[in-house]
Amino acid sequence: MADSPSRNDDQNLLLPLEAESQLSSLVYDMSQQVQTVMENMLKMTNEIDQSSNGIIEDIEKCRDSALERKRNLEEQKERFQKAAFTVIDMLNNRN
Secondary structure, X not given: OOOOHHHHHHHHHHHHHHHHHHHHHHHHHHXXXXXXXXXXXXXXXXXXXXXXXXXXXXXXXXXXHHHHHHHHHHHHHHHHHHHHHHHHHHHHHXX
């Protein structure tokens, strides 16, 4: 027997509703995945910020240490130069 017109209409109505339901489900799943990815990215961004802050602190400590060593070396250089000039003067005055 052939389908009645009302049954065809019911089936035609179900197809768009079913497709809409599937589409809604797909959109919901995608939004959940996007939210999860965004949360993970936020966690990674926070970890990167913490790591970079630690690295910046280490760089500042190294810079301060290098400046201190430079001052010490310059002081030693001045002392050696003074000693060398004193020796040169002593040698020049002997003659």
